[in-house]
Amino acid sequence: MAYTKRVDGRKANETREIIAKVGVIPRADGSAMFAFGDTIAIAAVYGPRQLHPQFLQNPERGILRCYYDMMSFSVTERKKPGPSRRSNEISMVTTKALESALHLENFPNNVVDVFIQITQANAGTRCAGINAASMALAHAGIPMKELVGAVSVGQIGGNVVVDLIKEEEDYEEDGEKMATDIPVAIQLKSKKISLLQLDGKVKPAELKKAIEMAREACEKIHEAQVKALKEVKE
Amino acid sequence: MESEKIKKIEENEEMEIAEVPEEHEEKKREVAVPGDVIAKGANFLPGEGARREGSEIIAERFGLVTYEDRLVKIIPLSGAYMPRRGNVVIGIVKDTTYNGWLININATTRAFLPITEAKSFVSKQEEPSSIYAIGDMLVLKIKSAKLKGIDLTMADRGLHRLEGGMTIEINSNKVPRVIGKLGSMVNMIKTETNCNITVGQNGIIWIGGEKIEDELLAKEAIMMIAEHSASGGLTEKVEAFLKKRKSKEK
Numbered sequence: 289m290a291y292t293k294r295v296d297g298r299k300a301n302e303t304r305e306i307i308a309k310v311g312v313i314p315r316a317d318g319s320a321m322f323a324f325g326d327t328i329a330i331a332a333v334y335g336p337r338q339l340h341p342q343f344l345q346n347p348e349r350g351i352l353r354c355y356y357d358m359m360s361f362s363v364t365e366r367k368k369p370g371p372s373r374r375s376n377e378i379s380m381v382t383t384k385a386l387e388s389a390l391h392l393e394n395f396p397n398n399v400v401d402v403f404i405q406i407t408q409a410n411a412g413t414r415c416a417g418i419n420a421a422s423m424a425l426a427h428a429g430i431p432m433k434e435l436v437g438a439v440s441v442g443q444i445g446g447n448v449v450v451d452l453i454k455e456e457e458d459y460e461e462d463g464e465k466m467a468t469d470i471p472v473a474i475q476l477k478s479k480k481i482s483l484l485q486l487d488g489k490v491k492p493a494e495l496k497k498a499i500e501m502a503r504e505a506c507e508k509i510h511e512a513q514v515k516a517l518k519e520v521k522e
Numbered sequence: 523m524e525s526e527k528i529k530k531i532e533e534n535e536e537m538e539i540a541e542v543p544e545e546h547e548e549k550k551r552e553v554a555v556p557g558d559v560i561a562k563g564a565n566f567l568p569g570e571g572a573r574r575e576g577s578e579i580i581a582e583r584f585g586l587v588t589y590e591d592r593l594v595k596i597i598p599l600s601g602a603y604m605p606r607r608g609n610v611v612i613g614i615v616k617d618t619t620y621n622g623w624l625i626n627i628n629a630t631t632r633a634f635l636p637i638t639e640a641k642s643f644v645s646k647q648e649e650p651s652s653i654y655a656i657g658d659m660l661v662l663k664i665k666s667a668k669l670k671g672i673d674l675t676m677a678d679r680g681l682h683r684l685e686g687g688m689t690i691e692i693n694s695n696k697v698p699r700v701i702g703k704l705g706s707m708v709n710m711i712k713t714e715t716n717c718n719i720t721v722g723q724n725g726i727i728w729i730g731g732e733k734i735e736d737e738l739l740a741k742e743a744i745m746m747i748a749e750h751s752a753s754g755g756l757t758e759k760v761e762a763f764l765k766k767r768k769s770k771e772k
Contacts, residue, residue, distance in 0.1 A: 318600060335602070336602055338630070338631070338632070389556075396669055397631070397670075398630050426555055426556050426583075426584045427584060427600060428600060429585075429598050429599070429602070430601065431571065431582050432557070432582060432583070433557065434556055434557030434580075435555060435556055476557055477557035477580065517553070517584060518553045518555065
């Protein structure tokens with residue numbers, strides 16, 4: 289049986305409720321919160337500031353350093369706090385997804401630190417993290433080409449859907465895993481893709497359709513990001 | 523005699539405030555986020571914080587859009603202090619070297635004050651640490667600001683070591699609001715609170731008064747400006763606030 293009706297009753301191209309806020313952490317240079325339904329990410333930006341130890345500095349341009357972590361109470365089974373294989377990888381892909389949208393060539397030997405914390409998780413945490421980080425970077429006054437939006441798309445038993453929840457990610461039929469999860473990050477002016485991961489199997493035609501749907505969903509995310517940023521104005 | 527003089531100055535101050543309208547009341551500026559199209563057509567030129575892409579001018583920073591003739595630029599609302607030549611800033615001595623001092627002025631690169639710029643005459647026996655010690659706060663001028671470092675000078679009027687008083691920190695992008703048009707805001711706070719105030723372009727502000735209460739009142743007023751920097755008619759609001767607080771004390 290094909291997966292035609294989604295567990296939470298959404299349409300295939302519908303994301304969960306999006307909440308975006310800017311300036312949630314007063315002591316940071318820039319901060320933002322982004323939520324896809326139950327998945328909530330907060331991001332804080334510090335810098336640009338001198339990078340130490342000195343051997344890490346790049347004399348040609350500033351560097352971006354992202355740190356992604358899930359809070360121990362964000363998932364049903366307690367997550368051991370601190371870096372892990374998974375969070376290190378996500379920190380790395382987040383850095384790469386955001387780096388190309390920034391202008392850091394005027395900040396040699398400097399670093400921009402981005403701390404992303406997931407306060408509540410129900411799949412799609414890295415995408416929520418990228419969305420929050422992109423808003424926080426803009427809020428911190430870092431020169432940027434454009435904002436970055438991210439959403440996870442997926443294929444469940446041949447059907448392409450947007451913004452999967454945990455239940456859909458783990459969807460099984462007769463003990464066989466049916467779902468494929470594809471996080472996509474898109475730079476919102478040039479429409480370039482800066483993150484594309486794939487966990488599972490997918491047909492070429494389905495992947496193309498999935499990316500198209502991600503682009504549509506990112507338009508909505510962009511709207512929410514811009515609205516949140518224009519509301520702060522301090 | 524003395525009080526009459528002050529009264530006259532106050533009157534003048536009020537005149538000035540009444541004549542110069544608040545920047546924000548002239549025309550409401552729009553907020554831009556990175557990637558926004560802020561102007562179209564070949565008639566416009568991209569200024570600071572903007573770039574050209576085909577026929578469009580695109581914002582590269584989060585801030586207020588301003589049009590100056592054909593130039594479209596962004597006035598940032600946040601971000602680190604960007605030093606400019608000629609800026610007067612307040613810094614703290616972080617380290618001494620054999621030929622000068624390393625100074626923290628809250629910029630993204632280190633700032634250096636050579637000994638030759640600090641004093642007109644330096645004898646061979648004199649060490650930098652005997653002139654300014656680590657932790658001293660100085661009013662400095664930026665001699666040159668390049669990507670890799672900032673050179674400072676103290677050879678100008680009004681540049682000195684700060685003694686007594688207190689320093690507070692605000693975002694450097696809000697400094698123009700604290701100073702006000704032609705210094706109207708800061709002069710008003712000075713006369714209302716009987717304090718000396720030095721505003722560094724980097725967002726560090728020194729307040730010195732005879733009484734600690736005066737200093738705290740000035741601090742509160744400046745913090746209020748920093749918090750409500752986006753609203754119009756600030757000078758009047760701050761003046762009303764200070765007058766109310768002063769009458770309460772009496």
